[in-house]
Amino acid sequence: MPLLDIADLNVSFTSRSGVFPAVEGFSLTVEAGEAVGIVGESGAGKSVAMLAAMGLIEPPGRVSARQMMFNGVDLARTEPATRRRVIGKDIAMVFQEPASNLDPCYSIGFHIMETLRVHNFGHRAARRERAIEVARQVGFPPARLDAFPHQLSGGMAQRAMIAMAIACRPKLLIADEPTTVLDVSVQAQIIALLLALRRTQGMALILITHDMGVVAEAVERVVVLYAGEVCEQADTDRLLRAPCHPYTHALLAALPERNFGTGPLPAIPGAVPGGGDRPEGCLFHPRCVYAVERCQREAPALRPLEGGLVRCHFPVKNG
Amino acid sequence: MLSFFLKRLAVVVPTFLGVTLITFSLIRLAPGDPVELLAGERGIDPARHAQMRAELGLDQPLAVQYGRYVWQLVHGDLGHSIVSKETVLSEFLTLFPETIELAVCAVTFAVVFGLPAGVIAATRRGTAVDHTIIGVSLTGYSMPLFWWALLLIMLCSVTLGLTPVSGRISVIYYFEPVTGFMLIDSWISGQVGAFASAVRHLALPTVVLGTIPLAAVARMTRSAMLEALGQDYVRAARARGVPKFQLMTVHALRNALIPVVTVIGLQIGVLLSGAILTETIFSWPGIGKWLIDSIARRDYPAVQGGVLLVAAVVITVNLLIDLLYGWVNPRIRHAR
Numbered sequence: 001m002p003l004l005d006i007a008d009l010n011v012s013f014t015s016r017s018g019v020f021p022a023v024e025g026f027s028l029t030v031e032a033g034e035a036v037g038i039v040g041e042s043g044a045g046k047s048v049a050m051l052a053a054m055g056l057i058e059p060p061g062r063v064s065a066r067q068m069m070f071n072g073v074d075l076a077r078t079e080p081a082t083r084r085r086v087i088g089k090d091i092a093m094v095f096q097e098p099a100s101n102l103d104p105c106y107s108i109g110f111h112i113m114e115t116l117r118v119h120n121f122g123h124r125a126a127r128r129e130r131a132i133e134v135a136r137q138v139g140f141p142p143a144r145l146d147a148f149p150h151q152l153s154g155g156m157a158q159r160a161m162i163a164m165a166i167a168c169r170p171k172l173l174i175a176d177e178p179t180t181v182l183d184v185s186v187q188a189q190i191i192a193l194l195l196a197l198r199r200t201q202g203m204a205l206i207l208i209t210h211d212m213g214v215v216a217e218a219v220e221r222v223v224v225l226y227a228g229e230v231c232e233q234a235d236t237d238r239l240l241r242a243p244c245h246p247y248t249h250a251l252l253a254a255l256p257e258r259n260f261g262t263g264p265l266p267a268i269p270g271a272v273p274g275g276g277d278r279p280e281g282c283l284f285h286p287r288c289v290y291a292v293e294r295c296q297r298e299a300p301a302l303r304p305l306e307g308g309l310v311r312c313h314f315p316v317k318n319g
Numbered sequence: 320m321l322s323f324f325l326k327r328l329a330v331v332v333p334t335f336l337g338v339t340l341i342t343f344s345l346i347r348l349a350p351g352d353p354v355e356l357l358a359g360e361r362g363i364d365p366a367r368h369a370q371m372r373a374e375l376g377l378d379q380p381l382a383v384q385y386g387r388y389v390w391q392l393v394h395g396d397l398g399h400s401i402v403s404k405e406t407v408l409s410e411f412l413t414l415f416p417e418t419i420e421l422a423v424c425a426v427t428f429a430v431v432f433g434l435p436a437g438v439i440a441a442t443r444r445g446t447a448v449d450h451t452i453i454g455v456s457l458t459g460y461s462m463p464l465f466w467w468a469l470l471l472i473m474l475c476s477v478t479l480g481l482t483p484v485s486g487r488i489s490v491i492y493y494f495e496p497v498t499g500f501m502l503i504d505s506w507i508s509g510q511v512g513a514f515a516s517a518v519r520h521l522a523l524p525t526v527v528l529g530t531i532p533l534a535a536v537a538r539m540t541r542s543a544m545l546e547a548l549g550q551d552y553v554r555a556a557r558a559r560g561v562p563k564f565q566l567m568t569v570h571a572l573r574n575a576l577i578p579v580v581t582v583i584g585l586q587i588g589v590l591l592s593g594a595i596l597t598e599t600i601f602s603w604p605g606i607g608k609w610l611i612d613s614i615a616r617r618d619y620p621a622v623q624g625g626v627l628l629v630a631a632v633v634i635t636v637n638l639l640i641d642l643l644y645g646w647v648n649p650r651i652r653h654a655r
Contacts, residue, residue, distance in 0.1 A: 054558055088560030101555035105573045105649060114569075115559045148649045164559060 001072070003204050004030040004053070004091075004172060008066040011045070011052045011228075015060065021278075022048045022061075023228045025302075032171065035198060035205040037215045037236070039251070040225035043272045046208045047096075049225070050174050054093055055083050071171060089119040092165035094194075096177040098157035102149035108135075108160045109145035115167045134163045137200075138193060155186035159193070166197060172204045173197075179214070191218060212255055216240055224248050227273050227283045234308025244305055244315040246288045282313070290314055327641075331634055335627065339392065342626045343385055346619055352377060353401045353617040375401060377619075388623065397627070398620035400613070407624030411606065416499030417487065418598070418605035422590050424525040426583065429532035434579070436533075437540020438572060444545060452537065459534035464593055468527045468600045475523060482523050485602035489516040528597045532586040539582040543575035550574070577648045584640030588633050 011023040023045040030036050038046045052063045055075065068075040071090060075083055095101040102111060112131040121127055132142040140159040149157060158178060165173055175194055179187035191214055198205045207219055215222055215236060222239045224232040224247065232245040243249045250268045252258065270287040273279060279286055285295035294313055302311045354363065354371045363371075372378050376387065391398060397407040433456075440452040475482045483489070487501050494508035502521065505513035547553065548571050556570050595607035602608065606629065613621035645651045 056554055056557055084560050084562060086560075088558060093555075093558045095551065095555055095558075097551065100551040103552040103556065103570050103574070105570075114556075114561065118560050118562065118565070150650050161555075 002029040002069075003032040003034075003071060004028065004206075005067065005069040006049075006053060006065060007068075009049060009052060009068065010064045011048050011057060011061060013061050021228055023052065026225075026228075026230060028223060028230075030172065030204050030206060033198075033202050033204055034221070035195075035207065035219040037219035037222045038206060038208045038225060039210055039212070039215060039222060041210065041272050043227075044225040045228040046225050047176050048228075050093070050176060050206065050208060054087055054091065054174070055080070085119070088115055089168040090170055091172045091174065092168070092170040094158070094161050094165050094173065094175045094178045097181050098154060098161045099149065099181075101161060102157060104149055107146050107148055108140070108152070108163075111160065112145070112164050112167050115164050119168050121168060130167065131163075134167050135160075137166065137197065138163045139189075154182050155189065158182060158186075158190055162190075162193065162197070166201060166203075169201060170203055172206065174206045174208070176208045177210070178207075179209075179211070194218070212240070212252065213257065224251070227278070229283060229311065230302060230309070231284065231311045232308065233310075234306070238307055242306070244308065244310040245284075245312050246290050246316055247284050249316050250287075250289075282311075290316070327638060334634065335630065336389075338627055338630045339389060339623065340385075342623045343388060343619075346614070346617065346622045347381065349614075349617065351617055353619060356616050357402065392627075397624035400621045401618045402613075402616050402621070407620050408628075410609065410621065411625060411628050413499075414604060414606050414609050417501070417603065418591075418594055418607060420500045420502065421521070421524055421528060421597070421603060421605060422587075422594060424521055425529035425590060425593075426532060426586070428525050428529035429536050429586070430583070433533045433536030434540050434572075436537040437575075437579075438544055438567065440537070440541040441544030441548065441571075442567060449541075452541070456534040456537040459530045460538070462530055464527060464531075464596045465600060467530060468523070468597065471523050471527060472600075482519050485600075487517065487520050487603065488513065489520075492516060524597050524601045524603055527600075528590060528593050531589055531593060532583070535582050535586055535589075536579060539579050540575060543578045544571055547571040547574040577644070580640065580644055580647050584637055584644075587636045587640070591629055591633060 006026065006028045009023055009026040010021065012019050012021045014020075026045070026049050028036070028038075028049075038049070040046050048057070048061075051057050052061075052065075053068055053070075053075065057063050063076075065076040067077075070086065073082070073086060075086070102108070106114075109128075109131055112134060113127045116122070116127040116130055121130060131145060135142045135145055138159045140156065140163055144152075144156070149160075152160065162178075173194070178194065179190050182190060194205065194207070195218055197203070205219070207214070209215060219236055222232075222234060222236050223230055224239075224245065226247050232239065232243065232248045234244070239248065240252065243252055247268075250266075253266050254268060256265060268287055273283060273286075279296070280299075281297050282288070282291070282295040282300050285291040288295065292314070298313070300311050300313045302309050305315055352372070353375070354368055354377075358368075369378070376384060379387075388398070397411075399406055400410055403410065436452050436456070440449045443449045472484055476484045488505060492505065492508070492510055492513040494504060494510065494513070497504050497507060501517045502514070505517040553566055553570050556566055561570070591607075594605060595611060597603065598605045598607035599611050606625065610622065610625045610629075612618075613625060
């Protein structure tokens with residue numbers, strides 16, 4: 001039984017101009033100890049899907065799913081009180097901007113010990129001890145546990161966020177673009193830290209990113225999202241070597257690393273469709289170089305191909 | 320920290336000078352003089368009138384009078400009341416606890432009811448509860464104090480007979496003032512019913528004086544709570560499994576307090592000017608009523624000194640609020 005099994009997750013936001021589907025028919029399974037990457041452009045629904053799994057979508061957002069099984073509990077059906085005991089303890093999340101995700105009124109130590117307290121982790125002294133222990137694990141100097149968020153650099157604040165996340169020894173860590181706002185030199189440290197923790201703690205990792213370089217070295221399987229739908233899913237090696245979906249293909253072709261010194265970078269024209277301009281047929285067809293008449297008419301289904309899943313009428317033939 | 324205090328002190332001197340100039344001029348612009356008003360309807364012999372004016376130094380040119388006044392002030396002398404012959408400072412200090420008592424009760428009333436009202440409105444945003452709280456607080460904020468006081472007296476004192484109309488305590492109780500605060504003095508006097516009587520006398524003035532601060536606190540708490548609830552750190556706390564009540568209090572309210580404390584500080588000035596009306600209506604023997612009486616008697620030194628002391632109180636309280644602000648907001652605390 002997988003650790004996490006999300007099936008047919010839908011998240012939509014209702015506004016005055018209508019209903020905007022942010023995530024449609026999203027499915028994902030993660031085995032215990034596995035590392036999965038979710039990639040896609042901004043607005044593809046990567047973060048929203050994970051926030052929905054955590055139960056963090058608030059009205060006017062609407063969440064529905066056939067199931068969201070985690071460790072034998074269906075998070076889509078369970079009582080909020082039951083879910084709260086799982087969230088932060090067995091599933092933890094690290095966010096994109098550490099500075100705004102730390103409460104400015106409290107010290108880092110308070111944040112870590114609060115997490116431990118709400119999940120009934122021992123007594124005060126035990127919590128203090130555990131806070132020092134996790135601070136060491138993430139390379140956060142324990143002497144600075146009394147520091148307030150505004151006194152920390154971005155990299156240190158992200159280490160503090162990670163310390164809070166792993167404090168209760170979660171089975172699954174969701175990292176939502178954990179390095180996007182950090183300096184390049186610090187980015188590599190944080191990714192290395194997450195991978196090391198995953199190994200030593202034996203926890204599963206969902207890494208939301210749009211950095212293909214990180215994907216290549218950090219995760220075993222990749223899910224590519226486009227406009228709220230999964231367009232391709234495959235093992236990392238296969239996906240990077242031989243992408244089947246034209247979108248994945250174009251994403252990889254646009255990587256600077258693959259185009260060093262060969263003239264201007266190839267770009268994907270246009271933008272991810274928003275609420276009001278979702279096209280008929282395949283969502284990607286207006287930007288797809290291979291699109292034909294059928295793509296405008298008929299939405300492709302997600303189907304198995306070359307050991308993965310792809311949502312395309314005419315997958316790219318590699319080799 | 321020291322340079323912060325020195326900067327604040329540097330602002331205080333011109334403020335005080337401005338206050339002396341304004342009160343000195345305004346009170347002399349009012350028709351009549353203290354001697355005429357002392358004499359009352361009997362009238363006074365013109366020669367005696369001129370003699371008394373000379374004794375009080377009121378025959379000198381205004382510039383000389385102002386110069387003398389400031390010279391006295393610099394030497395720490397606020398002058399003597401023309402009416403009572405007491406020093407202005409001793410009169411002020413005798414009456415000040417009564418105003419403090421009223422003001423503290425009013426602020427407490429405002430915070431005790433305003434904070435929860437704001438929090439409830441924010442958590443029920445857009446519902447009937449929210450609209451009711453906003454509507455009531457807007458009404459309270461716009462309420463003319465004297466009219467509101469008369470309405471309350473009509474309802475609570477005249478119709479329902481629940482509260483006395485004026486004064487601080489029933490005349491049947493007497494005890495020596497120890498602290499000057501009636502609630503404390505009546506309690507330690509041990510006389511049966513004295514404390515209850517003091518509370519009943521205090522109730523209406525507290526409500527009247529506390530209404531505007533209450534409305535201000537409720538509205539600011541609501542908007543600050545809404546702001547805080549939309550912050551990433553509240554969502555991040557939910558992602559750690561923090562229960563809803565703790566999210567509301569430990570995280571959202573704690574951050575919302577920062578602007579609310581500022582608003583409470585700003586209300587101190589409003590409170591003291593409100594005290595003038597409230598004390599007059601309820602015959603509350605505090606600074607406000609004393610100032611109004613002094614103005615009516617053209618008691619120049621009392622008015623000048625009283626206003627100056629009130630200004631000093633407002634400045635001091637605002638300084639304390641600034642310190643409190645640093646305590647509430649860690650980002651300020653460490654910046655200094």
